[in-house]
Amino acid sequence: MSLVVVGSVAYDSIETPYGRVERTLGGSCTYIGLAASYFTQVKLVAVVGEDFEEADARFLESRGLDLTGLERRPGKTFHWSGVYSADMNDRTTLRTELNVFADFDPKLPPSHRSAPYLMLGNIQPALQRSVRGQMNGVRLAAGDTMNYWIANQREELLETLRTWDFLLINDGEARMLAGETNLRRAADSILDMGPHTVVVKRGEHGATLFRRDGHFSLPGYLLDHVVDPTGAGDAFAGGFLGYIAEQGADPAAGPLDPKLLRNAVVYGSVLGSFCCERFGVERFRTLTRAEIDDRFQEFKALTEF
Amino acid sequence: MSLVVVGSVAYDSIETPYGRVERTLGGSCTYIGLAASYFTQVKLVAVVGEDFEEADARFLESRGLDLTGLERRPGKTFHWSGVYSADMNDRTTLRTELNVFADFDPKLPPSHRSAPYLMLGNIQPALQRSVRGQMNGVRLAAGDTMNYWIANQREELLETLRTWDFLLINDGEARMLAGETNLRRAADSILDMGPHTVVVKRGEHGATLFRRDGHFSLPGYLLDHVVDPTGAGDAFAGGFLGYIAEQGADPAAGPLDPKLLRNAVVYGSVLGSFCCERFGVERFRTLTRAEIDDRFQEFKALTEF
Numbered sequence: 013m014s015l016v017v018v019g020s021v022a023y024d025s026i027e028t029p030y031g032r033v034e035r036t037l038g039g040s041c042t043y044i045g046l047a048a049s050y051f052t053q054v055k056l057v058a059v060v061g062e063d064f065e066e067a068d069a070r071f072l073e074s075r076g077l078d079l080t081g082l083e084r085r086p087g088k089t090f091h092w093s094g095v096y097s098a099d100m101n102d103r104t105t106l107r108t109e110l111n112v113f114a115d116f117d118p119k120l121p122p123s124h125r126s127a128p129y130l131m132l133g134n135i136q137p138a139l140q141r142s143v144r145g146q147m148n149g150v151r152l153a154a155g156d157t158m159n160y161w162i163a164n165q166r167e168e169l170l171e172t173l174r175t176w177d178f179l180l181i182n183d184g185e186a187r188m189l190a191g192e193t194n195l196r197r198a199a200d201s202i203l204d205m206g207p208h209t210v211v212v213k214r215g216e217h218g219a220t221l222f223r224r225d226g227h228f229s230l231p232g233y234l235l236d237h238v239v240d241p242t243g244a245g246d247a248f249a250g251g252f253l254g255y256i257a258e259q260g261a262d263p264a265a266g267p268l269d270p271k272l273l274r275n276a277v278v279y280g281s282v283l284g285s286f287c288c289e290r291f292g293v294e295r296f297r298t299l300t301r302a303e304i305d306d307r308f309q310e311f312k313a314l315t316e317f
Numbered sequence: 318m319s320l321v322v323v324g325s326v327a328y329d330s331i332e333t334p335y336g337r338v339e340r341t342l343g344g345s346c347t348y349i350g351l352a353a354s355y356f357t358q359v360k361l362v363a364v365v366g367e368d369f370e371e372a373d374a375r376f377l378e379s380r381g382l383d384l385t386g387l388e389r390r391p392g393k394t395f396h397w398s399g400v401y402s403a404d405m406n407d408r409t410t411l412r413t414e415l416n417v418f419a420d421f422d423p424k425l426p427p428s429h430r431s432a433p434y435l436m437l438g439n440i441q442p443a444l445q446r447s448v449r450g451q452m453n454g455v456r457l458a459a460g461d462t463m464n465y466w467i468a469n470q471r472e473e474l475l476e477t478l479r480t481w482d483f484l485l486i487n488d489g490e491a492r493m494l495a496g497e498t499n500l501r502r503a504a505d506s507i508l509d510m511g512p513h514t515v516v517v518k519r520g521e522h523g524a525t526l527f528r529r530d531g532h533f534s535l536p537g538y539l540l541d542h543v544v545d546p547t548g549a550g551d552a553f554a555g556g557f558l559g560y561i562a563e564q565g566a567d568p569a570a571g572p573l574d575p576k577l578l579r580n581a582v583v584y585g586s587v588l589g590s591f592c593c594e595r596f597g598v599e600r601f602r603t604l605t606r607a608e609i610d611d612r613f614q615e616f617k618a619l620t621e622f
Contacts, residue, residue: 098498099498100498193403193404193405194540194541194542194543195521195539196539196540196541197541214522216500217519217522217523217536218522218523218534218536220536220539226618226619227539227619228619228620228622229523229536229537229539229619229620230536230620230622231522231523231525231534231535231536232534234500234501234525234532234534235499235501236499236501236502237499238499271622274621274622275622277622278622312622313531314531314532314533314534315533315534315535315620315622316579317533317535317576317579317580317582317583317617317620
């Protein structure tokens with residue numbers, strides 16, 4: 013079942029203790045789309061400039077991504093550059109050049125409007141709402157956000173996430189959105205804002221899914237070598253929603269199966285962990301579904317008691 | 318099967334966002350002993366001063382703790398005072414008055430020397446080694462340590478932990494001991510130092526048990542209200558080793574059962590989580606084994622997929 017993914021497509025320059033890459037393919041839409049492509053048909057909605065490489069488009073298509081909604085505009089592609097601390101727990105943004113992304117005004121091609129699943133990457137809340145409004149008959153809509161929107165466009169964001177099924181958000185941002193340091197109470201307060209399910213991404217510490225009827229926690233996958241954490245949160249979102257789309261989850265047919273949601277958290281974590289093994293999106297050039305399913309089983313073995 | 322616990326018995330003055338308590342019973346030996354008392358017979362080895370309250374001794378005895386090894390000396394009991402940050406993730410020590418603890422030189426009563434299980438709380442490595450040396454026929458020995466000993470008595474510490482089966486250590490201290498930021502590689506390098514099992518306590522993020530043949534991760538229990546985290550790591554150690562002692566684990570009879578070790582991590586986490594629900598050791602005044610077993614089952618429900 014097809015999944016529309018909206019967000020940024022970017023060129024990133026990244027430095028980590030493992031090295032440095034220049035102008036490598038990145039952006040939330042890219043990571044979400046690549047991760048979800050192992051589970052379902054993905055339609056990207058994003059904007060790039062004239063410098064966008066054909067080879068990058070071919071790579072995305074080779075993973076089955078539908079690029080009909082990838083707008084090409086005069087100017088340059090969004091460029092981000094950043095450097096990670098020695099322990100990878102902090103990163104400093106060196107440059108953010110929005111370029112064509114500054115005027116991004118997503119228009120969905122007609123073929124995208126009836127897709128049953130929607131993942132709104134971290135962009136301006138008003139744009140997320142506009143996309144949601146262009147779709148008919150969405151079964152399940154999910155979105156991400158960040159500290160900047162929480163601090164500077166809070167009312168707009170609250171209005172936007174009212175219609176989401178899933179909010180995927182990181183630890184610190186969940187606390188910030190709720191104005192509450194205790195994670196359990198923060199999640200309770202976010203559940204009052206609209207989404208029936210809040211997935212808190214906790215980086216190396218795993219993820220927790222909260223619903224009114226309880227929660228589910230998964231520890232982080234301990235990698236031997238974290239080469240580059242860029243995009244791991246988006247890859248998590250792609251794995252999470254990709255799996256839900258693959259399973260054809262349909263709230264109109266009855267309550268969402270708790271087991272399906274738990275498995276989706278595990279698949280999200282699996283995709284996030286693979287993402288960190290190489291710079292940028294490199295790992296998705298070789299990753300196979302069999303490796304994904306093996307790591308899913310590994311998670312079971314690592315957590316069972 | 319009886320467990321000898323060595324460490325500090327103290328009076329603590331603690332301030333958290335939930336309030337403030339003055340000179341409340343604390344110390345590593347106290348927390349470990351109380352937590353372990355739900356599983357096995359515990360023999361405390363520690364020192365207190367003339368100000369040690371009879372009511373506190375009676376409370377420890379009411380939990381079945383054997384106080385034969387609790388030395389009373391002229392002077393005052395160890396006093397620690399500290400204040401926690403608003404999110405409870407940092408604490409500042411205001412005062413450390415070692416008092417009688419400054420000259421602590423643990424001598425085991427003869428009745429303690431043949432106990433099969435030993436838990437060495439966080440004290441000077443040379444004293445931990447002295448205690449280990451006074452015992453005959455220990456089946457399993459475990460110990461904790463801290464940044465101060467890692468930084469200032471590294472050689473002594475390395476010599477000491479060579480003979481331990483279990484090292485229980487927190488996240489940051491494991492990285493410091495190994496000189497390695499990646500947790501998985503840090504644990505591998507600690508396994509080269511002697512212990513066949515390293516349990517990394519990760520506070521609100523849970524715990525991970527590492528052995529040569531693999532690892533096991535448990536997420537943290539999400540409390541609604543963390544009133545006071547003091548002693549949670551020691552309560553973890555008490556639950557962990559108490560359960561192992563209760564089960565009568567015996568390496569002479571064959572390899573340790575991986576399932577038993579995983580359950581021990583869960584019981585450790587259960588005891589650590591209860592500890593945070595009230596100031597100081599207050600929660601242990603009412604806590605029952607039934608509540609402990611309920612929370613063990615709750616952990617299963619929260620983590621199963």
